[in-house]
Amino acid sequence: MTRIGFLGVGHLAEEMITGLLRSGLPAGEMILSRRGHGPELAERHGIALATDNGALVAAAEIVLLATRPADAVAAVTGLGWRTGQILVSACAGVSLTELRAAVRPAGVARIMPLTAASIGASPTTVYPDLPALRPLLARLGAVIPLADETGFETATVSAAIYGWAQVLIGLGRDWSLAHGLAPETARQLAAETFVAAGRMIAERPEPVETLLQSLATPGGITECGLQVLEARNVEASWTAACEAVLEKLTGAAPAARSA
Ligand SMILES: NC(=O)c1ccc[n+]([C@@H]2O[C@H](COP(=O)([O-])OP(=O)(O)OC[C@H]3O[C@@H](n4cnc5c(N)ncnc54)[C@H](OP(=O)(O)O)[C@@H]3O)[C@@H](O)[C@H]2O)c1
Known part of the structure; x- marks a missing residue:
């Protein structure tokens, strides 16, 4: 034992x-x-x-x-x-x-x-x-x-992303609640949507871009919302948040890490 x-x-x-x-x-x-x-x-x-x-x-x-x-x-x-x-x-x-x-x-x-x-x-x-x-x-x-400790620190940022994902699920629940869904329905729908998104990418062999392409049809609702997120610089904010966490973990700013 x-x-x-x-x-x-x-x-x-x-x-x-x-x-x-x-x-x-x-x-x-x-x-x-x-x-x-x-x-x-x-x-x-x-x-x-x-x-x-x-x-x-x-x-x-x-x-x-x-x-x-x-x-x-x-x-x-x-x-x-x-x-x-x-x-x-x-x-x-x-x-x-x-x-x-x-x-x-x-x-x-x-x-x-x-x-x-x-x-x-x-x-x-x-x-x-x-x-x-x-x-x-x-x-x-x-x-x-992970292959080395530097990679391990990079991977550790995912532990923070796990928390951010729960924040997004909470936001999704709150929005649905405010628009009339029952509390349990709003919570389950928000959570299971994230589970579904993660499982598709974890379990299907296609590249992420291919999976996204198959659901973001031109003129459709996914594209409509993505355009709003892009206009508000969500991608840049996300990257900045990841960099801030890595800097906290390693004590080194991005420029110093790549030097
Ligand atoms: N929470 C998460 O989701 C998470 C995820 C991944 C990694 N981590 C890592 O896990 C660690 C713990 O996080 P946590 O959220 O569980 O913190 P936590 O709830 O504050 O637990 C830390 C525990 O360690 C005890 N402790 C401190 N010094 C000790 C000693 N010398 N001997 C015995 N016990 C001692 C503390 O006791 P007292 O209360 O008496 O001080 C406290 O109960 C952190 O280093 C964090 O980076 C956390």
Whole structure:
């Protein structure tokens, strides 16, 4: 049995634990740190609660780090890490170099799961793609390995886009509500429309442009709305938002990154 320890049990860890239990991972194969939601989840699901973070590291082969980024390095420093152990960090913007120095001789990988891990639908990015992690991450949804850490940071912008997509779904729901749809109908329609758009592109082999062409018929309603969005510079705003997130993650402005 590979025991999974959760160091930092807040919002993200709770969603991941929910997803792991849902996937059939026995509660006995997990152990939680004490702060945040740890005690309550331990009580609710019969998961072990570590006496302190040193005991957590002693008991687990894979330790999933989900503190806030600013707390990450301090939280894993000096805990008696051993060879063969893996620290898996979900902390946005915290580099492999910083983490490796803190947990030597343990191995380190970075992941970026989404809260949809709780329903087994998180596209979880990972770097490096350690084979020992695959079975664990696959319980939470699609596993998306990146070829290097720079690519991993770029891919992390998608974790913010996930939130923006939910904002768009909320806007769609509100607009439909304001125009007379019933609340549950408005919510389901807005959400399922995004699910449908994503699934078509994820599951059909045609290029995105071909799929779009087949629905944006000249003079039709898709084209009508796209013209309004283009006139208001939505594409430029979207790109600027992605650049701002990448800059926050890497601390480097676009010009410096491409230099
Ligand atoms: N939320 C998301 O959707 C999401 C998605 C992908 C990645 N992430 C990443 O996941 C990390 C956690 O995010 P979150 O939203 O779950 O934050 P959160 O709800 O604030 O959870 C962080 C938890 O870590 C605990 N903690 C801090 N230092 C600790 C220590 N030394 N030992 C034990 N526990 C400690 C905190 O306890 P206290 O409350 O007592 O301080 C808190 O319960 C972040 O680094 C973020 O970048 C989040």
